[in-house]
Each structure stands twice: as C-alpha cells, then as structure tokens.
Amino acid sequence: ETGVTQTPRHLVMGMTNKKSLKCEQHLGHNAMYWYKQSAKKPLELMFVYSLEERVENNSVPSRFSPECPNSSHLFLHLHTLQPEDSALYLCASSPRKGLAGGDTQYFGPGTRLTVL
Amino acid sequence: GESVGLHLPTLSVQEGDNSIINCAYSNSASDYFIWYKQESGKGPQFIIDIRSNMDKRQGQRVTVLLNKTVKHLSLQIAATQPGDSAVYFCAENQGGYGKLTFGQGTILTVHP
Numbered sequence: 001e002t003g004v005t006q007t008p009r010h011l012v013m014g015m016t017n018k019k020s021l022k023c024e025q026h027l028g029h030n031a032m033y034w035y036k037q038s039a040k041k042p043l044e045l046m047f048v049y050s051l052e053e054r055v056e057n058n059s060v061p062s063r064f065s066p067e068c069p070n071s072s073h074l075f076l077h078l079h080t081l082q083p084e085d086s087a088l089y090l091c092a093s094s095p096r097k098g099l100a101g102g103d104t105q106y107f108g109p110g111t112r113l114t115v116l
Numbered sequence: 117g118e119s120v121g122l123h124l125p126t127l128s129v130q131e132g133d134n135s136i137i138n139c140a141y142s143n144s145a146s147d148y149f150i151w152y153k154q155e156s157g158k159g160p161q162f163i164i165d166i167r168s169n170m171d172k173r174q175g176q177r178v179t180v181l182l183n184k185t186v187k188h189l190s191l192q193i194a195a196t197q198p199g200d201s202a203v204y205f206c207a208e209n210q211g212g213y214g215k216l217t218f219g220q221g222t223i224l225t226v227h228p
Contacts, residue, residue, distance in 0.1 A: 004159075042218050042219060042221070043218040056215065104165055105150075105162075105216060107161070109157075109158055
C-alpha cells in the first residue's frame with residue numbers, strides 16, 4: 001500500500017490557481033506514469049517517464065506540465081485548469097527493466113482534483 | 117447531443133459464489149495482460165497478469181484465462197467475499213514502454 005504515495009489526496013482549486021501534485025515511489029522502479037481517471041472515460045494515460053526522461057505525452061493540454069527530477073519522484077504542475085479537468089489523477093510506477101512488455105504498473109491512491 | 121456518462125457493466129453475486137468477469141481487448145498484437153482491482157477511494161491494485169504465450173494462470177483464489185482467438189480475457193474469483201466488491205479493470209500492453217490500455221471496468225458487488 002505504501003509503495004507509491006501521492007499528495008495531496010484531495011485538492012480544490014480555482015481556474016486561475018497554480019498547484020502541483022506530487023508522487024513518490026519507494027519500489028526502486030525506473031518508470032513513472034500519470035493517468036487521469038474521470039467518471040465519463042476509462043483510465044487515460046497522460047505522461048510516461050523512463051529513467052527521468054519523458055517518453056510519452058498523450059496529447060495532453062499544456063496546462064498540465066509534468067516534472068521528473070529523479071526516478072523516485074514525479075510531479076504534475078497545474079495552471080489555468082478548466083472544470084472538465086476535475087478527476088482522479090493517478091500516479092504509477094513500473095520496473096521497466098528493458099522489457100517492452102510484461103512491465104507491471106503499480107498505482108498510488110490518487111489525488112481527487114476539483115476545479116471550480 | 118447531450119453527452120452520456122460511462123455506464124460500467126455490473127456483476128452482483130452472493131458471498132461464496134464464484135465470479136467471472138469478462139473483458140474484450142482490442143489489439144491482437146498485445147503481448148501482456150493485467151487485471152486490476154479498484155476499491156472506492158483507492159488506486160488500482162494489481163491482482164494477476166498473464167503473457168500472451170499462456171492461456172491460463174492461477175493465483176490465490178483467482179484465475180485468469182486468455183483466449184487469443186477471440187481476443188477475450190476473463191478473471192475468475194473463487195468463493196467471492198464481500199471484500200472483493202470493487203471495480204475490476206483489464207489492461208493490455210500493446211507494446212513499448214509498458215504502455216497499458218485499460219478497459220472500462222466492471223463493478224462487482226458481493227452480497228453477504
């Protein structure tokens with residue numbers, strides 16, 4: 001349960017605010033991920049970092065800005081969000097030991113974001 | 117037109133029954149599959165995985181079956197318990213950097 005932690009667990013922000021979500025993994029993994037989970041869609045992959053390098057950006061609006069300072073930490077910086085951005089934001093990590101497949105992802109508890 | 121929210125399939129069972137949750141995946145080239153369980157207020161939790169060179173894998177009280185011919189995946193839970201109540205997602209790895217594509221999920225409700 002404590003392998004991947006996320007803070008804060010809940011966040012309410014206005015459209016003009018700037019905030020950051022934090023994720024930390026204690027599993028010694030090499031890859032980290034941001035997902036968005038909303039009530040109207042399946043889990044959506046936003047960003048992938050492998051060895052601190054961004055390797056995937058799934059056409060995410062620029063108001064979401066990820067940062068991966070090291071292999072254990074991942075941030076998602078938020079600015080000028082819209083109400084439709086309200087969702088559960090999940091962080092995950094995986095070993096990614098050079099395998100294209102078979103790379104199990106382990107999730108944090110998520111940050112429940114509400115944009116007013 | 118008005119947008120409609122996602123309506124998840126639901127499965128309701130009695131405690132002690134066996135549950136079977138199904139998933140159709142999209143890409144015949146997918147080589148790795150995972151089942152996740154997500155309880156209310158929590159992130160998805162890994163349950164069991166299977167590679168495409170297998171058609172069955174068993175864990176503790178769970179079995180995953182893979183039918184590549186029809187691109188179908190199922191999760192069987194034996195002696196289902198109230199604590200198994202959750203949303204269950206299948207995910208397929210379509211290749212490259214552990215990139216997973218998730219299904220919409222199935223809500224399992226276990227009645228005591």
